[in-house]
Amino acid sequence: MKFIKGVLLFALLFILLVGCSSNSQSTSANVSNKSTSDQPGKKKIAVLLYSHTFQFMVALDQGIRNEAAKQGVDVTVLDGQSNSQTQLNQIQDSIAKKVDLIILDPANSDEIAPGVQKAKAAGIPVITVDGVVSKGANVVSSIAFNNEEAGKMAAKYITDTLGKGTALELTGAPGEYHAILRGGGFDKGLALDSGFKVQTKNADWDAQKSKSITADSLTANPAIKAIFTHNDDMQRGVLSGLRQVGKFVPAGKKGHITLVAVDGTPDALNRIRSGEQDATVNQDPFVMGSLAVDTAVNYLAGKQVPKQQFTPPALVTKKNVSDPNLWGNKFKGN
Known part of the structure; x- marks a missing residue:
């Protein structure tokens, strides 16, 4: 009888030890896999770009990411593949994920309007960059090129x-x-x-x-x-x-x-x-991307932002083509 009691006691201690070890490993894994977007107080911004086919769009992406890193906000950049339906789906996904704001470069000004209205109804503000949406689908601010x-x-x-x-x-x-x-x-x-x-x-x-x-x-x-x-x-x-x-x-x-x-x-x-x-x-996509994120951060902080903001054009010829400030001379590719 003493032998049996000893075996049972040993088994009980073994089960308790294994359980504690398992819980400890699970907690450690959850901490190590936690993304920056899960950090309390960090704003989440979905960026829906027209396409990544063009160098301009890739540079716009880079400008947005660079400014987001400086401002301490989390951005998820998606390729709209030059397709309004793709972008409408992306807006719906962003609503489901409860992002704080959407930065949108629309494939088509008219076709994307219903998606912007849905975001607004869900309490998610929208800022457009490079393009605009049709009247009636109000956005917080429009960052555009003249x-x-x-x-x-x-x-x-x-x-x-x-x-x-x-x-x-x-x-x-x-x-x-x-x-x-x-x-x-x-x-x-x-x-x-x-x-x-x-x-x-x-x-x-x-x-x-x-x-x-x-x-x-x-x-x-x-x-x-x-x-x-x-x-x-x-x-x-x-x-x-x-x-x-x-x-x-x-x-x-x-x-x-x-x-x-x-x-x-x-x-x-x-x-x-x-x-x-x-x-x-x-037209400088780095400036446009930076301005879009800066506007988003200011709006989410409760500040007033301009309804429309234009970046100016500048003629480039052989005389000034080597200007290091031109975005085409700063662009490093994908």
Whole structure:
């Protein structure tokens, strides 16, 4: 009987020891896996970007993350894949996760409006960056680039450089905020000079479409003297199209077709240096990203923020292409 009691006592002690050890390991694991977003008081911001396809968008992502690290807020950056439905799903997920604020670069101003309204109904404020949403879907603040002025700036460069002639304009997707304003500014700028005519064709921001349109347009009208694209990436297609029909001539040579775009990407700066592209209108994504996060932090702290904030355009040519302050010269890639 004493032997049996001893065995039972030993078994009971063993079970208690194993249980204590197991609880201790579980607690340790929970602490080590705890993310910074779970820290009490740390604000959570969901960042829904239009796309990561373009260098500009990657730089905007970097600008947002850099400022978030300085401000001590937690950000989750998602790629909208140029698709409104994807972004609507991301808004719904952000609502379910109870984030404190959403920073949004919309794929389409009209299509994203219902998602913004849902976020507002859930008590989650929205700030737009780079793009806007339609009226009726109120946002806390809109961080934007002066796209219309950029279009005017591109037109002025062309008219000042050439004096008169025909320009080909390759646009972003119809109905998109940037395309409407850049195209409107460009057309207004050219209208100030009666010596210029413009042919406008939709290229959907796409380099491959730009290539075929350029080749076809130059074949039909060899008198085209300038090509303006709504973003820098389309200039890749323009150059391929010009070479395809034997119309590419380096800058400074007789027969050169003046090429101007908007964004100020690293690739565009390199093309300007090599004499392939003449100019670009710079919009700084690092500044935009930083301003968006700063605005978000101020709003969440109960401060008043401007309803709309614009970052200014700046013309880049061979004269200032090596300026170290240009975002394209600071960009380090993914």
